[in-house]
Amino acid sequence: MSLKDHLLARIALEGPMRLDDYMQSCLLHPDWGYYTTRAPFGPEGDFITAPEISQMFGELVGLSLAQSWLDQGAPSPFTLAELGPGRGTLVADALRACARVPGFLTAAQVTLVEASPALRDVQRETLQGHEVTWLESIADLPDTPLYLIANEFFDALPIRQFIRQGAGWAERRVGTAEGALVFGLAPVAPQPALAHRLEDTKDGDLVELCAPASEIMQEIGRRIAVHGGAALIVDYGDWRALGDTLQALENHAPVDPLANPGRADLTAHVDFEALALACPCSYSRVVTQGVFLERLGVTARAQKLAEPLTGDTLNNHIAAHRRLTHPAEMGNLFKVMGLYQKGQTPPPGTEV
Numbered sequence: 258m259s260l261k262d263h264l265l266a267r268i269a270l271e272g273p274m275r276l277d278d279y280m281q282s283c284l285l286h287p288d289w290g291y292y293t294t295r296a297p298f299g300p301e302g303d304f305i306t307a308p309e310i311s312q313m314f315g316e317l318v319g320l321s322l323a324q325s326w327l328d329q330g331a332p333s334p335f336t337l338a339e340l341g342p343g344r345g346t347l348v349a350d351a352l353r354a355c356a357r358v359p360g361f362l363t364a365a366q367v368t369l370v371e372a373s374p375a376l377r378d379v380q381r382e383t384l385q386g387h388e389v390t391w392l393e394s395i396a397d398l399p400d401t402p403l404y405l406i407a408n409e410f411f412d413a414l415p416i417r418q419f420i421r422q423g424a425g426w427a428e429r430r431v432g433t434a435e436g437a438l439v440f441g442l443a444p445v446a447p448q449p450a451l452a453h454r455l456e457d458t459k460d461g462d463l464v465e466l467c468a469p470a471s472e473i474m475q476e477i478g479r480r481i482a483v484h485g486g487a488a489l490i491v492d493y494g495d496w497r498a499l500g501d502t503l504q505a506l507e508n509h510a511p512v513d514p515l516a517n518p519g520r521a522d523l524t525a526h527v528d529f530e531a532l533a534l535a536c537p538c539s540y541s542r543v544v545t546q547g548v549f550l551e552r553l554g555v556t557a558r559a560q561k562l563a564e565p566l567t568g569d570t571l572n573n574h575i576a577a578h579r580r581l582t583h584p585a586e587m588g589n590l591f592k593v594m595g596l597y598q599k600g601q602t603p604p605p606g607t608e609v
């Protein structure tokens with residue numbers, strides 16, 4: 258049996274399913290889910306993320322959080338957390354760079370929130386020699402100051418999609434036709450959570466809603482407001498999203514999101530306005546990844562790392578720097594938002 262057969266049978270029994278249900282099954286189904294059964298990152302996988310492109314990304318993100326920690330009086334102990342750490346590369350690079358910050362590693366309790374048992378195993382391997390705690394949910398984080406990074410985490414959370422009709426909304430659902438999965442629409446209904454989108458949309462516009470993202474932001478923001486700390490949210494998306502951003506990637510190429518459930522990565526753009534609206538602590542302006550990394554000195558770091566390199570290794574290193582920062586590559590598409598406690602300064606690289 259495949260996930261597709263399972264979903265076809267389920268829809269035959271229960272009727273069309275919501276898109277967030279479909280996404281959740283595709284990504285995290287215990288037997289057939291994309292993250293639960295695959296190690297999708299890197300050149301042989303389906304996509305490549307910033308920490309896998311260059312060590313500079315994790316180093317600079319780590320140092321930004323370490324500077325916030327210093328600015329806030331170096332509290333000890335504190336939680337250094339990552340949401341959805343993938344292969345664990347970012348946190349490994351961050352810990353190596355932050356070893357230069359006196360007292361940081363001794364005070365840090367490294368905590369990873371990861372839903373996939375298969376990826377936890379990969380992370381354990383990458384982080385050998387470090388003391389690490391894994392959690393199912395951020396609700397289980399200890400009540401200490403929180404320094405947190407989430408890179409390409411929010412885009413993996415399940416979304417719902419609604420098409421405006423008058424003052425109501427028709428929700429997009431996944432149904433079946435002739436043995437295939439197809440999109441359909443539920444009857445038009447009011448959606449209180451989309452009341453503010455009646456201002457900026459017209460009939461036929463598609464709007465996305467990610468309830469888990471708002472819940473997680475509430476929890477992170479509450480913890481930073483109460484216990485102190487800072488967070489960096491890095492993802493593709495923009496302020497106030499409009500239109501269909503659901504995307505499926507298999508072998509680095511876009512595919513139909515309904516064609517191969519569980520075999521392709523499914524993501525949606527992150528609506529940073531929705532994150533900000535849900536956040537109980539202070540948040541920075543949204544800045545592009547390119548500007549964020551330049552502010553943190555990525556070019557000086559790249560030059561230093563280039564010194565001993567020649568030939569292909571040097572060319573790859575130059576390409577990686579370009580890929581992370583150039584506006585035509587990840588530089589503009591990816592955005593960064595910093596979270597911080599009221600009265601403190603935002604994490605370096607972001608600004609009020």
Ligand code: SAH
Binds near residue numbers: 308340342371393
């Ligand atoms: N941050 C990593 C990986 C991004 S992919 C990088 O930059 O390389 C998304 C990650 O989030 C994966 O590790 C995936 O297993 C995890 N994930 C997805 N949904 C999750 C959830 N609901 N709770 C916890 N982790 C989740």
